[in-house]
Amino acid sequence: MYLSPFTLLHCAISIFLFSIFASKILIRETMLKNRFLIILFFVTIQATLFAVPYHGKVMQFKQPDGSSVNVKLYGTEFYMRGESLDGYTLIRENTSKWICYATLSADKSELISTGIRYTGNQNSIRNINGISQHLDISSKNREKVILKNRRLAGLENENTSISKTPPHPVNGYIKGLCIVVDFSDEPGTLPMSEFENFCNNLSYSNFGNNGSLRKYYSDISGGLVDYENVVYGYFRAPSTFAEYDQMPMAQGAQQILGLALNWIADLGFNFSTLTTNPDGSITAINLMYTGNPPTWSQGMWFHQGYYPNFTANGVHSGAYNCSPAKEPLEIAVVAHENGHMIGQWPDTYKYTSDNGTDGIGSFDLMCSYASATNPVPPNPHFISNAGWGKLVDVTNFNGLNSDTANTLTAYKYVNPNDTNEFFLLQNRTQVGRSASIPDEGLTIWHIDRGGDNQTTHHEVYLEHAGNDMNDHANACFHLGFNTEFGNSTSPNSDYYNANLSSLRVWQIGNTGPVMTYKLGFGQPAPSFLVHYTQITNDNNSNGFIEQGESADLNVQIKNLGQLSSSSATATCSVIGTNAQYITISNPSISLGVIAVNQMIPAVYHILIAANTPIGTVIDFKFLVSDGTFSNYITKSIMVGQQIIIGETPSATCAAIFLDNGGNVANYSNMTDYTTTLVAPTANTFVKVNFAEFQVEDSQDCIYDYLKIYNGSTTSSPLIGMYCGTNNPGTIVSTDPSGALTFQFHADEGVTGTGWNATVSCESTINIEKRNLKPTFSISPNPFTENAIITVSNASNQASISIVDIFGKEIVRFDHINSNKININRTALSNGIYFMRLYSGDNLSDVKKIVVY
Numbered sequence: 001m002y003l004s005p006f007t008l009l010h011c012a013i014s015i016f017l018f019s020i021f022a023s024k025i026l027i028r029e030t031m032l033k034n035r036f037l038i039i040l041f042f043v044t045i046q047a048t049l050f051a052v053p054y055h056g057k058v059m060q061f062k063q064p065d066g067s068s069v070n071v072k073l074y075g076t077e078f079y080m081r082g083e084s085l086d087g088y089t090l091i092r093e094n095t096s097k098w099i100c101y102a103t104l105s106a107d108k109s110e111l112i113s114t115g116i117r118y119t120g121n122q123n124s125i126r127n128i129n130g131i132s133q134h135l136d137i138s139s140k141n142r143e144k145v146i147l148k149n150r151r152l153a154g155l156e157n158e159n160t161s162i163s164k165t166p167p168h169p170v171n172g173y174i175k176g177l178c179i180v181v182d183f184s185d186e187p188g189t190l191p192m193s194e195f196e197n198f199c200n201n202l203s204y205s206n207f208g209n210n211g212s213l214r215k216y217y218s219d220i221s222g223g224l225v226d227y228e229n230v231v232y233g234y235f236r237a238p239s240t241f242a243e244y245d246q247m248p249m250a251q252g253a254q255q256i257l258g259l260a261l262n263w264i265a266d267l268g269f270n271f272s273t274l275t276t277n278p279d280g281s282i283t284a285i286n287l288m289y290t291g292n293p294p295t296w297s298q299g300m301w302f303h304q305g306y307y308p309n310f311t312a313n314g315v316h317s318g319a320y321n322c323s324p325a326k327e328p329l330e331i332a333v334v335a336h337e338n339g340h341m342i343g344q345w346p347d348t349y350k351y352t353s354d355n356g357t358d359g360i361g362s363f364d365l366m367c368s369y370a371s372a373t374n375p376v377p378p379n380p381h382f383i384s385n386a387g388w389g390k391l392v393d394v395t396n397f398n399g400l401n402s403d404t405a406n407t408l409t410a411y412k413y414v415n416p417n418d419t420n421e422f423f424l425l426q427n428r429t430q431v432g433r434s435a436s437i438p439d440e441g442l443t444i445w446h447i448d449r450g451g452d453n454q455t456t457h458h459e460v461y462l463e464h465a466g467n468d469m470n471d472h473a474n475a476c477f478h479l480g481f482n483t484e485f486g487n488s489t490s491p492n493s494d495y496y497n498a499n500l501s502s503l504r505v506w507q508i509g510n511t512g513p514v515m516t517y518k519l520g521f522g523q524p525a526p527s528f529l530v531h532y533t534q535i536t537n538d539n540n541s542n543g544f545i546e547q548g549e550s551a552d553l554n555v556q557i558k559n560l561g562q563l564s565s566s567s568a569t570a571t572c573s574v575i576g577t578n579a580q581y582i583t584i585s586n587p588s589i590s591l592g593v594i595a596v597n598q599m600i601p602a603v604y605h606i607l608i609a610a611n612t613p614i615g616t617v618i619d620f621k622f623l624v625s626d627g628t629f630s631n632y633i634t635k636s637i638m639v640g641q642q643i644i645i646g647e648t649p650s651a652t653c654a655a656i657f658l659d660n661g662g663n664v665a666n667y668s669n670m671t672d673y674t675t676t677l678v679a680p681t682a683n684t685f686v687k688v689n690f691a692e693f694q695v696e697d698s699q700d701c702i703y704d705y706l707k708i709y710n711g712s713t714t715s716s717p718l719i720g721m722y723c724g725t726n727n728p729g730t731i732v733s734t735d736p737s738g739a740l741t742f743q744f745h746a747d748e749g750v751t752g753t754g755w756n757a758t759v760s761c762e763s764t765i766n767i768e769k770r771n772l773k774p775t776f777s778i779s780p781n782p783f784t785e786n787a788i789i790t791v792s793n794a795s796n797q798a799s800i801s802i803v804d805i806f807g808k809e810i811v812r813f814d815h816i817n818s819n820k821i822n823i824n825r826t827a828l829s830n831g832i833y834f835m836r837l838y839s840g841d842n843l844s845d846v847k848k849i850v851v852y
Contacts, residue, residue, distance in 0.1 A: 054080060055368065061294060064097045069120035071099065073296055076351055077304065078149040078249075079142050080297040081111075087133040090118050092295045103131055108138040143750050146351065147703070149297065153250035153305030155748065165449065165459060168344045169387035171224040175275045176284035176341075179260045180233025180325050183241040186291040188234045190327060195288070198329045199229035207328035210374035210433075216335050217342070219433055220365075220377045221388045222408050227342065229286070230274070233325075235260045241291035245299035252300050253322050254307050257287050261310040261317060272313040281308070281318030284341045286334075288325035304337065332375035339366055345382045348453045348460050358453065359461045361472035362438050363428070370436035377433050380410035380424045381447045381460050391424070396527060396560045398520030403427040403442070405513050406434050410445075413503045413519075415495055416529045416560075417633055420449035423463075423493070423503055427515040428476065441465070441476030441511045444485055448496055455666075463491050476511070483508040499633045502527065521629075526594065527561035528568075528624045528631040535637075536603075544641045545618075546654070548610035553637075555622050557591060558599040565594040566626040572604040575634070576619040581612040591624070614640035614758050615656045615691070617663065638663055643759065645744050646673030651680035653761035657688060659695075659744065659754025666751040667695070667744075676712050676741045683764040685738040688757050689730045695752040697724030701808070704752065707743040711735040714743050719843075720807030720834075728807075732762055732842055776800070776837050778823075782850035789821040791837070801836045802828070802849075825851050 054073040061071050071090060072083040082090040082099070089102045091111050099118045102111040114131065136142070180195055182188035197204045197212065204212035211219070217227040237244065237256050244252030265271070275283045285307075293301045302322040310317040321337050339345045348367040349358040362370035366382065369375035383389040389408035394401065401411065405427040415421040424445040428434050444463040451459035465482035466474030467490045477485060486493050486504035493503040508517040521527070535543055538551035545551050557570055568591040574582045585605040594600060602622075616639045623632035641655040644662060649655070657677070659667040677686045696704040701723035708731055709716040716735060722728050733740045738761075776791040789800065800821070802811040811827050828851045837845040 056083075058085075061092075061099060062292070063099060063117070067120075069099060069118055071118075071296075075297070077301060078146045078153070078297060079351075080301075081136055082296055083134070084118055085120070088131065089133075089135040097294070101131060102135060104135045104137070109141045110137060111135065145297075147750070149249045149303075150305075150748075152248050153303055154254065154308070155306050165344065165346060165382065165385055167385045167387070170221070170342055171387060172226065174225060174227045174342065175273065176229055176286065177264075177271075177274055177282065178229045178231045178286040178288065179235060179257075179264070180231070181235045181237055181256055181260060181287065181289035182233075182325070183237050183239075183244075183289075183291055185240040185242055188290050188325060190325070190329070192231065192233055194329065195233065195325070196229075196231045198331070199231055207330065208373040209329070209331050211331070213331050213334055213338065216331055216375065216433075217338070220383070221386065224388055225342070227338070230269075232260075232264055232269075233288075235263055237289075241289075241300065245291070245293060247299060249298055249301065250303055250305050253287060253289070253303070254305065256289065257285070257307050257317070257320055258309060260287070261285075261312075265312045270313050271315050274315065276315050277318065279318075280315050282315055283319070284338070285317060285320040287320055287322045289322065290325050292326075304340075330372040332369040332372045335375045336365055336369055339378060339382070343378065343382055343386050345378060345385070346453065346459070348379070348458075350454055359458060359464070359469040361462075361475070362436060363443060363462055363472065363475065364460070370438070374433065374435060376437055379460050379462075380426050380445060383408060384410065384424075394425070394519050396520075398522070398524065398527075398562055400516060400518055401425075403515045403517070405429040405440075405515065406432055411519075413501070415501065417499075417531050418450075418495075421495055422447050423501070425505065425517075429511060429513065438472040439474060439476040441478030441481075442505070442508055442515060442517060443476055444505070446496075451496070457496055463493075465491075467491050477505070477508045477517075478515070479508060479510045497634065500631060502631055521561075524562040526559045526563050526565040526596075526626065526629050528565070528594075528629065529556075529558040529560050530570075530622050530624055530631055530633045531556045531558070532620075532622060532633060532635045542641060542650075545606070545608050545637060545639055546641065547608060547612050547614065547639065550605065550607045553604045553606060553620065555602045555604070556599055557594065557602055557624050559594040559596055561596060561629075564596060566628065567592055568594050568624055568626040570602040570622065570624045572602075573621050573623075574618060575621050578612075578616050578618050581609045581616060581639070582618055583607040583609075594626075608639060612639050614654060615756060616640075636664075640758075643675065643677070645675050645742060646671075647675055649675070649677065651678045652759060653679060653684065653686075655759040657742075657755075657757040657759050661751075661754050663756065667746055667754040669746055669748050669751055671744070671746045674714060674741065674743045676739050677759060678712070679733075679738040679761045683738075684761040685733040685735075685764075686740045687730065687732045687760045687762050688728075688740060689760070690728050690755055690757040692753070692756040693722065693727040694725050695723050695746070695754065696750045700804075703750070704746045705744070706755070709741040709743070712737045712739040712741060714741055716741060719846075720803060721805075722807050726808055730842065734843075776835075776845055776847065778835060778847055778849055781847075782852055783825065784852060785825060787823050787825075787849075789823055789835070791816055791819050791821065798844075799838045801838065803834050803836065805832055805834070 054075055056072045058070050058072050060068050062068055070085055074081045084090055090099050091102045091113055092099045093113045100113045101116045101118060103114050105112055178199060199212055200214045201212050202215045214227050217225045277283055291300060293299055304321045307317050307320050323334060345366050348360050348364050358367055360367040362368045362376055364379040365375055366378055380389060384391050389410060391410055391412045394411045395414045406429060411425040413423040424447060426443050428437055428443050429440045430437055446461045446463055448459055451457045453459050462475055464475045465477040484506040487500050493501045495501050506518050509515055533554045533556060535545060536552045536554055538545060539549045559565055570589045570591055572584055572587050589602045591600050618637050620635045621632055641652060643649045643655050643657045645660050660671060661667045679686050701721050705721050705723045707721050708719040708728060710719050710733055719731060731740060776789055778787050778789050780787060798816040800813040801809050803809050813821060830852050833849050835847045835849050836843060
C-alpha cells in the first residue's frame with residue numbers, strides 16, 4: 001500500500017531534527033533541548049495497514065537518460081500500479097531501469113514489460129497489438145503483493161485491519177516524535193524551521209497549506225486536541241539514497257530509523273516524555289526523508305511499518321510512518337496518517353479498487369482528503385468516536401429539523417434491534433475545512449460498527465442522493481435534486497439485512513448555512529419496534545432449535561410513537577425455501593391497543609420437523625400492524641446446536657461446527673482459537689464432516705490454517721493442516737478419548753468464508769469395523785526412487801492419499817482393487833509425507849514416509 005496520510009504527517013513533523021553532519025552535532029544538541037515535543041494523543045496503534053489512496057495522482061519519475069515522465073498512480077503504499085497519461089499500464093524494468101509499457105501474464109499474476117519505453121507522450125502505443133488500457137493483475141494476486149510488502153515492513157505480527165471501530169475519546173495534549181533525514185546524494189534543501197512550523201505553527205501557510213498539522217487537529221476537534229511534535233534533523237544517513245533503495249521494500253527505511261533513534265538517544269533525549277501505548281511502545285514515530293524513490297511500492301517508497309528494535313528510558317519503538325521531506329510540504333497525507341494513530345480510524349477506501357468504489361470519496365479524510373493543503377474533516381462517525389462531536393438522537397423524532405452546516409453535531413437514527421447500526425445526518429457546505437468536498441447539502445451516512453469497508457457491508461457508507469456510489473458530485477440531498485430518503489426511495493433507508501428502518505427524511509430544503517428537513521411521519525402517529533429476543537422451552541433447554549423439537553420464539557413489541565395504536569396484530573411466518581420444515585402453532589397474536597411506550601411480549605410456539613437437515617437456515621418474519629401503521633423484522637435461525645471455534649462446548653453427537661464468523665460472516669483477522677469436541681458417552685468417537693471449507697490459501701499454509709488433532713489436546717497426533725479450499729472431508733477420531741481437537745489461526749491479511757461442518761459420532765463397533773477394513777504398509781521406507789504399497793482387504797471403496805506435513809494432498813490413488821501399488825517419487829520432493837488409507841470416507845490407516 002502507499003504512504004499513509006498519517007505517516008506523512010508524522011514524518012513531516014518529526015524529521016527536522018535528524019542530520020548526521022558532525023559539524024552540526026553541538027547545534028543539534030542545543031536544538032534538542034529546545035524542541036517542542038510532539039504531542040501525540042495516547043492511542044493504541046498496532047502498526048495498522050493504513051495508507052493514502054492514489055486514484056490517478058500524477059507524479060514525476062526520471063528515466064535512465066535523465067528525462068522526466070509523468071506517471072499516474074493507482075493503489076496504496078504496499079501495492080501500486082502506474083499508468084501513462086492516456087491510461088496504459090507501466091512498469092520499471094529491473095535490469096535496464098527504463099519505465100516501459102506493460103502487458104499482463106497469461107495467469108494475470110504479474111505485469112511484464114513490453115520493452116517499449118514510455119516517453120510521456122500520449123497516444124504513443126495505442127496501435128500496438130495486444131496492449132490494452134488499465135491492465136492490472138487479479139485481485140487475489142494484488143492481495144498477495146500487499147501481504148508480502150507489509151511483512152517486509154514489519155507488520156506480520158501486528159493488527160493490520162482495524163475495523164468495527166470502537167469509540168476512542170481523544171483530547172488534551174498529545175506528544176510524538178518526528179525525524180528528518182537526508183543523504184549525500186539527496187541533501188536536504190528546506191531549513192529545519194520549515195518542518196517545525198509545518199508541524200506546530202498555528203498560523204503556518206507556506207506551500208499554500210491552511211495551517212499546520214497542529215492547527216488541523218485543533219480545528220476538527222473543536223479545540224479539544226493540542227497535537228504538537230518534537231522535531232529532530234537533519235540526520236545524514238551513512239549510505240546513499242540509491243543504496244538504500246536497492247534493498248527490499250521498507251528495509252532501508254528501517255535501517256535508517258534504527259540509526260536515527262540511537263543518534264537521538266546519544267544526544268540525551270528522554271524518550272519516556274513521548275506518549276506511549278499500554279504496551280510501552282512509542283505511539284508515533286514519524287520518519288521524513290529526502291530522495292525520490294524511482295519505483296512505486298518498492299525500495300524506499302514511503303510507507304507505514306512497525307520497528308520494535310529500539311529501547312530507551314523504559315519505552316520502545318513500534319509503529320512508524322515515512323513521508324517526503326521535500327517541497328512542497330503538504331499537510332493532507334500527514335493528517336490522514338495521524339488519523340490512524342490519534343483517532344484509531346481505519347481507511348474507508350478499498351485497498352484493491354482503482355476506480356473509486358468506496359462509496360465515500362472526498363467527504364472523509366480517511367477515504368480521500370481532496371485538497372493536499374486543506375484536507376477535509378473525518379466522517380461524523382469517526383468524529384463522534386473521538387468524543388469531539390455531539391450526536392442528537394432522532395430515532396423517535398417527528399417534526400421539522402434545522403441543521404447548521406459544518407458543525408460537530410450530527411443527527412442519529414438507531415436500529416433498535418442492533419444499536420451498532422445507525423444513520424447519521426449532517427449538513428455540509430463547501431467552506432472552511434470542507435471547502436474541497438465534491439458536493440454540498442444533506443449528507444446521510446449509513447454506519448454499522450460490525451461492518452468492514454473492504455467489503456460491501458461497510459462500516460461507514462455515504463448514501464448517495466443520485467443513487468450512484470461513484471458519483472460523489474451528486475451525493476448530497478437538497479432542494480432541486482433529491483428531497484426525500486425513506487423505505488420506498490432510491491437509495492432507500494433499509495438496514496443491511498434488508499429490514500425496514502422506518503427512517504424517513506423529506507421536504508429537504510435548500511443548501512446553505514442552515515438547512516431544514518422533516519423527520520418521522522409528519523404527524524403524530526404510533527411507531528412500532530419489533531425486537532426478537534430468544535428461544536425458550538426447547539426440549540433439551542440448550543437454546544437451539546433442533547430436529548424434532550418444539551420451542552418458543554420470543555418477540556417484544558413496543559410503541560415508540562406519539563399516539564396509541566389502533567387494535568394491533570403481531571404475526572410470525574416462515575419465508576424462503578425451507579418453510580416446509582417448520583409448523584407455527586399460533587402464527588397470529590392479537591395485541592389490542594398499544595399505548596405510547598408500552599411493551600407487549602409475543603410468544604410463538606413452533607415445531608421443527610424430524611427430517612430437517614442439521615444446518616438448515618430458517619428465515620422468520622415478525623410483523624406488527626394496526627391496519628394503518630406497521631413494521632417488521634426478519635430473523636434467520638439455524639437448525640441444530642452451533643459450536644463456534646474457540647468455544648468449550650458440551651459433549652455432543654449432533655451439532656454444526658463453524659468458524660468464528662458463524663453462518664453470517666467471514667472469520668476475523670488476527671485470531672487464534674482452539675476447540676475440542678468430545679462424545680457424550682463412553683465408547684463413542686466424534687466424527688466431523690466438512691460440507692464447506694475456504695480459508696486464505698498460501699504455500700505451506702503459512703497465513704491462515706486449521707489444524708486437526710486426533711485426541712483431546714494439541715499434543716495429540718496431528719491429522720492434518722488445512723488451508724485454501726483443501727477440504728478436510730470427513731474426520732473420525734480413533735483416539736481412546738473419542739475426541740478431536742481443532743486449532744485455527746488467522747493472520748492480519750485476507751480472510752475467507754471459513755467452514756461449515758456437521759458433528760456426529762461413531763460407536764466402538766463401527767470404529768473396529770472400520771479399522772478391520774483396509775490396512776497397508778510401504779517398503780522400502782525411507783525410499784529414494786520407488787516403493788511398493790501393500791494393501792490388505794483392498795476394495796473398490798478404498799483410496800490412498802499422500803499429503804505433505806501441512807496436510808496438502810500431493811498424490812492420490814482411488815478405487816484400489818489390487819493389494820500392491822508401485823509408487824514413483826516423481827511428484828515428491830525430499831521430505832516427510834503422510835500416507836492415508838481410506839475406506840469410503842473413513843480414515844483407516846496412516847503411515848509416515850520419508851523421501852530423500
